[in-house]
Amino acid sequence: MQATxxxxxxxxxxxxxxxxxxxxxxxxxxxxxRLARDMxxxxxxxxxxxxxxxxQQYGGQVRQEVLRDxxxxxxxxxxxxxxxxxxxxxxxxxxxxxxxxxxxxxxxFEVYPEVEVGDLSGVAIERPVINPGDDEVAKTIExxxxxxxxxxxxxxxxxxGDRITIDYRGLQEGxxxxxxxxxDHVAVLGEGRLLADFERQVIGLRAGERxxxxxxxxxxxxxxxxxxxxxQFEVSVKRVEEPVMPEVDGEFAKQLGITSGDxxxxxxxxxxxxxxxxxxxxxxxxxxxxxRALLENAKLELPNSLVAVEIERLxxxxxQDLAARGLKTEEIPMPREAFEPxxxxxxxxxxxxxxxxxxHGLQAKPEQIKAVVKEYADSYERxxxxxxxxxxxxxxxREVESLVLEDNVVQWALGRAKVVDKAADFDELMxxxx
Numbered sequence: 001m002q003a004t005x006x007x008x009x010x011x012x013x014x015x016x017x018x019x020x021x022x023x024x025x026x027x028x029x030x031x032x033x034r035l036a037r038d039m040x041x042x043x044x045x046x047x048x049x050x051x052x053x054x055x056q057q058y059g060g061q062v063r064q065e066v067l068r069d070x071x072x073x074x075x076x077x078x079x080x081x082x083x084x085x086x087x088x089x090x091x092x093x094x095x096x097x098x099x100x101x102x103x104x105x106x107x108x109f110e111v112y113p114e115v116e117v118g119d120l121s122g123v124a125i126e127r128p129v130i131n132p133g134d135d136e137v138a139k140t141i142e143x144x145x146x147x148x149x150x151x152x153x154x155x156x157x158x159x160x161g162d163r164i165t166i167d168y169r170g171l172q173e174g175x176x177x178x179x180x181x182x183x184d185h186v187a188v189l190g191e192g193r194l195l196a197d198f199e200r201q202v203i204g205l206r207a208g209e210r211x212x213x214x215x216x217x218x219x220x221x222x223x224x225x226x227x228x229x230x231x232q233f234e235v236s237v238k239r240v241e242e243p244v245m246p247e248v249d250g251e252f253a254k255q256l257g258i259t260s261g262d263x264x265x266x267x268x269x270x271x272x273x274x275x276x277x278x279x280x281x282x283x284x285x286x287x288x289x290x291x292r293a294l295l296e297n298a299k300l301e302l303p304n305s306l307v308a309v310e311i312e313r314l315x316x317x318x319x320q321d322l323a324a325r326g327l328k329t330e331e332i333p334m335p336r337e338a339f340e341p342x343x344x345x346x347x348x349x350x351x352x353x354x355x356x357x358x359x360h361g362l363q364a365k366p367e368q369i370k371a372v373v374k375e376y377a378d379s380y381e382r383x384x385x386x387x388x389x390x391x392x393x394x395x396x397x398r399e400v401e402s403l404v405l406e407d408n409v410v411q412w413a414l415g416r417a418k419v420v421d422k423a424a425d426f427d428e429l430m431x432x433x434x
Contacts, residue, residue: 003078008108011303013084015107016095017074024103027066032058067103075107085112088305110303115355118297123417125289128282128424132274136426140270141248143432148255151241157204158240160190164202165239170215172231179223180231184238202235210236257381273379281429287406290413291349298352302344310343311336356409364404372400 003017036054037047044050071092079086090109151163158164164187170180187193189203201213212234221227246252250261258266315336319329357363377386390396426432 003074005078005082005084010301011087011110011113013109013111015075015078015090015109016104017071017078017106018102018104019070019074021101021103024063024066024070027070028059028062031062031066035062070103071105071107086110087112087303088309110305113300113303113351115351116299117294117352117356117359118299120293120297120413120416121418123293123297123413125286125293125414125417125419127286127419127421128429129421130278130282130424130426130429132271132278132426136274137267137270139426139432140274141267144256144270145245145248145252148252149243149245152244153207154240154242155206156240157206158189158202158237160203161188161243163188163241163243164237165241166202166235166237168233168235170231170233172226172229177226177231180226180233188243198233201233202237205235205237205240207237207240210234276375276379278426278429282424283407283410285429286414287410290410290417291353293413293417294352294356294409295345295349298348300348300351302347302351306347307340307343310347311339314339314343353406353409356412357405360412362405362408362412364401364408368404368408369397369400372404373397 002019003015006014006016008014032051032054035058036049036051039049039054040046041049041053075090075092087110090107092105092107095104095106154162166185166187167183168181168185170177172180189199194202195215195217197215201211201215205211212232214230215233216230217223217226217228219228246255248263250263253261253263253266256266256269258269315334318334318339322329322332373387373390374383376390377383380386390400
């Protein structure tokens with residue numbers, strides 16, 4: 001066996017190898033004989049099928065298997081001898097042999113790049129600062145009340161905040177169009193699920209009333225065939241219901257998991273959950289800035305093979321997401337170049353984070369993993385069961401380990417960057433609409 005590796009570019013390598021054809025043929029014959037011992041074929045006793053027929057049926061398949069195993073063995077030994085870290089998957093290719101007694105092939109592959117993490121001393125990281133108090137607890141209680149709202153029928157005219165049930169039919173140039181008609185359609189006025197001009201026509205109507213009106217769709221309307229066009233609508237209101245929010249009492253506390261109905265305990269639990277959520281969101285904001293700084297300051301050349309693998313992963317995730325929404329993925333164009341920027345970003349960040357961890361010994365420690373699992377579990381009614389659930393699955397623990405590792409990198413970066421604490425708005429941080 002002969003094997004040499006040549007440097008094609010900064011990251012690309014090419015393995016050229018050859019091995020005696022006699023060895024390949026001998027291994028093929030050995031495997032065919034083993035197959036023949038157990039082979040069954042009509043007209044022959046088990047193990048008595050002639051080698052000619054075994055060769056005819058399985059010869060090609062066995063040859064491919066033998067060549068694949070031989071190439072993988074040679075490739076593995078060659079990269080180990082030269083201490084190369086292979087990125088992605090090698091591309092094997094058979095080569096014409098000048099000597100008939102040799103089987104020759106090449107394998108083109110990439111190696112992992114040298115990564116320069118970069119200096120973060122000039123980077124400014126803005127860290128939001130907020131301490132949830134009574135006002136924030138009260139705001140959260142109002143949100144929880146709205147989430148548990150119920151509706152009761154009213155005889156008055158519909159107004160913003162009411163839930164309505166309607167039938168409607170739309171015509172464009174006298175013809176119905178896709179999505180233009182519905183029966184028993186339910187919507188809450190003011191939530192933005194109906195076009196604003198449509199809602200304005202419904203407000204003021206009582207149950208049993210109807211109205212006909214003209215409506216022009218916005219230029220950016222999601223239904224392209226109707227964008228910017230006008231249609232005639234007829235709407236019939238079948239039901240008007242007003243919202244009724246629950247009182248903040250013992251029953252409300254029980255709905256939130258406080259079995260005793262104690263309002264003080266309910267507020268204490270809400271405050272504790274808020275503190276955890278605020279801490280998580282602050283960490284997320286800081287992590288986002290740190291990762292961006294690592295990306296902007298790192299120097300490395302990206303292996304195209306890793307980018308290609310990440311593009312495939314992103315495309316697969318998109319297909320799964322679309323399929324889960326009931327869409328036919330084969331009918332939706334998915335050009336690879338649309339995924340390339342995000343793929344390059346993810347691969348770069350993964351390499352930079354890995355190098356930072358390696359250089360500075362930032363691996364996740366068991367006690368760190370345990371602390372994160374406990375923090376997750378504390379937000380549930382039976383935290384001990386949640387902890388057991390995590391530790392029953394190596395895969396779930398690996399996910400936690402990955403998060404801890406990233407947090408270690410963030411803490412390392414914060415020790416080198418300029419951290420500026422800035423008072424944050426509670427609603428903005430929590431993503432509440434005002």
